Amino acid sequence: MTFAFFGLTLIFALLPVFLILFFVYSKDRFEREPFGKVFQVFFLSALFSFAVIPFERIVGSLLFMNYAARSTMDFDFALNFWAVALVEELYKWLILMILLWSSPCFRYRYDGIVYALASSLGFAGCENVLYLLGWGHSIALGRAIFSIPGHATYGVLMGFFFSRARQFKNRKLGVLSFANMVLSVASATLCHAVYDFLLSDSIQGGGLGLLFFLYVFVMDVIAWMLIYNDFESDCRL
Numbered sequence: 001m002t003f004a005f006f007g008l009t010l011i012f013a014l015l016p017v018f019l020i021l022f023f024v025y026s027k028d029r030f031e032r033e034p035f036g037k038v039f040q041v042f043f044l045s046a047l048f049s050f051a052v053i054p055f056e057r058i059v060g061s062l063l064f065m066n067y068a069a070r071s072t073m074d075f076d077f078a079l080n081f082w083a084v085a086l087v088e089e090l091y092k093w094l095i096l097m098i099l100l101w102s103s104p105c106f107r108y109r110y111d112g113i114v115y116a117l118a119s120s121l122g123f124a125g126c127e128n129v130l131y132l133l134g135w136g137h138s139i140a141l142g143r144a145i146f147s148i149p150g151h152a153t154y155g156v157l158m159g160f161f162f163s164r165a166r167q168f169k170n171r172k173l174g175v176l177s178f179a180n181m182v183l184s185v186a187s188a189t190l191c192h193a194v195y196d197f198l199l200s201d202s203i204q205g206g207g208l209g210l211l212f213f214l215y216v217f218v219m220d221v222i223a224w225m226l227i228y229n230d231f232e233s234d235c236r237l
Contacts, residue, residue: 006133012140013128016148017121024117024152027231030108037105038118045095045122052091052123059083076200077193085192089154092119093185096162109163110234113227116159116184117152124151146216150195153223154188160226161187167237191219 025038060083067075100106100115128143161184168177197203198212 008137009129009132012137012144013132014125016144017125017128020148020152021117021121024156024227025114027227028108028110028114028234029231030110030234033111033114034105037099037103038114041095041099041115042118042122042125044099045092045119046126047122048095049091049123049126052087055087056083059087071202073197073200073202076202077197080196080200081189081193084196085189088123089158089185089188089192092116092123092155092188093158093162095119095122096158101166106166106237108234108236109167110230111237112161112163112166113156113159113230116162117155120151120155120158120188121148124148149220149223150192150216153219154192156223156226157191158184158188160184160230163230163237170237195219 021038021042025033060079063075063079063083064070067078096116096119105111106115124147128148131143132140161180165177165180165184168174168180194215195212198208198215203209203211
């Protein structure tokens with residue numbers, strides 16, 4: 001591997017990540033978040049993303065042990081939900097809990113989307129670099145169009161509910177805070193799991209591949225609506 005190849009890999013892998021993050025960051029109307037704090041969330045999410053791999057393998061192994069029929073839609077969805085989506089989204093959520101939940105920077109509702117997106121795209125950026133190093137630059141465009149915006153959508157969903165969890169906590173509404181905290185993980189996990197499931201052999205091999213493109217379009221629209229809603233109606237938590 002040459003230095004030029006590695007440099008191009010970083011550009012192809014990280015350019016869509018930074019473009020999406022900058023777009024959402026620039027929409028912050030009140031007290032735009034400190035760049036250093038956003039970068040901290042992004043960088044640490046990327047740095048420790050390797051820790052996710054052994055957990056994914058452990059959960060995947062447990063599923064393989066408990067499923068006799070592994071070429072079924074049930075198994076494909078369970079594998080993508082428990083071994084991939086849940087593990088990865090819990091990791092991104094944990095980054096937010098450690099770095100953001102009690103931070104004085106977390107003061108406006110839109111902040112949740114900005115920081116959750118940074119956590120999600122930090123993970124996605126590292127993953128994208130590894131994919132392009134392993135499979136070459138031919139997959140860069142497809143991942144820039146689908147995979148990276150996919151992770152961005154999971155981050156938007158997580159951040160949308162994460163902010164509301166903090167808002168209800170500040171108002172001493174513990175039950176609603178807990179419910180929104182659960183939704184922040186559950187919504188991102190389910191969205192992620194369905195995305196991966198629609199790319200599985202049981203779906204693609206069954207002639208249902210168009211469902212994937214329809215799903216991506218719908219989720220992108222939903223993500224944009226949530227972003228628009230929160231930057232237009234932004235308020236203190």
